[in-house]
Amino acid sequence: MENETKAQALLPLTPPVFHILLALAGEERHGYGIMQDVAQQTDGALQLGPGTLYGCLKRMLAAGLVEESDERPDPTLDDERRRYYRMTLLGKRVVRAEAQRLAGAVTVAMAKLAGEKA
């Protein structure tokens, strides 16, 4: 229960933070991998720049939403070592809570707009 309130306190998330967490939901990724996944999730609408990406990661690390995994090369790109990130338990809770909050907001929006003609 205490964990729940901790997660609630961090809401609402900014879109970049939300999508970065989603990118890390399935697997660990490095910076460029996160960037690509976020672009894919949003159909290209949210293209993170390097500054936004690492600024967010810095704050997310500080808040304990993500943690650094290790540095290793990505076999699909080249042999350069890249720093990988993964989601923490808190991160998982937060992104779930945010998704619920958004779902709630969507329900409200649907109800309010149902009567109106486009």
Next chain:
Amino acid sequence: MTSESDWIGPLCRIYSLLLLGYPAEFRRAYGGPMRQVFRDRCREVARRRKGGETLRFAINVATDWVRTAVRERASEFWSAGRRPARRNWVTEWAGTLLILLFATTSLVQAYVIPTGSMEGNLLVGDHMLVDRAAYADPGTLGRAILPCRDVERGDIIAFLYPEDTRETYVKRVIGLPGDRIRLERGQVIRNGRRLVEPYTQHIASWPDAYRDDFPLSPRPYTSPRGRDMFEHHVVNDEVVVPPGTLFALGDNRDNSADSRYWGFVPRSYVVGKPLVVYWSYEASTEDLKDWNVDHIVDLAQHFFTKTRWKRTFLVPRSQRAQEVEVNR
């Protein structure tokens, strides 16, 4: 390496400099990965080769930089009290501003192609950035941080027009010091070998022996520098490029005022290397040389239709000419 690395390299170097806009601590922690990610994005954009996307990428990176550099600096400033021994924020900000000024004034310079002498590769109205660091004497420190090489044959260079140094010209380097140059029916013969130059364009509007069979003899209106070339640097009907200078010709070979007419380009007049066309707009030579009200009105009315969008972020390339044995 593929040709796309031509612009990725310089761009990554510029981005490395931009990173100096972030607070030192942030840079130390994330500078490396950010550079990596930037380069990866460059490659991705290069692979797709879509003009619109390149533009979006550039705008995206620029706004990202401005926003996040300011943001990280601000967050550093607010949290400054809690940490010991911070650098004064005034000096940190001054650093950012200095880098900006430095980057915009000494590393790159904006330039417009005013005439059609490079037509085929560069059009009238191409607005481009010139990399001033490319051929500058870097000094020992510079050599360590900037990739430099000397001018080579086939390079496109921007330089101060020797006859009037208020103007900047763009041409292609044909001869280096010591090279023997002549033209035979419009074809360049360098050091006894005929050049096959795929980048040139010959639209002979009229025959001209002086232009096509160079060097014959100076014309009445040849400039003093051109005269000097004929008097002191012609050996056996060939021009011999003297030390410390270059022989440069336009790609639009039949319609170009170049070294054939006004002599050699002093090496010290070389400004840099055209890096990228950031905007190409159809306009007349006069309008580009002297901005006037009509031009501004024209710009306002036709910005979208007269901008040659396809040329945005086009990179002019150095090209080596093939050399063929001449049968005399």
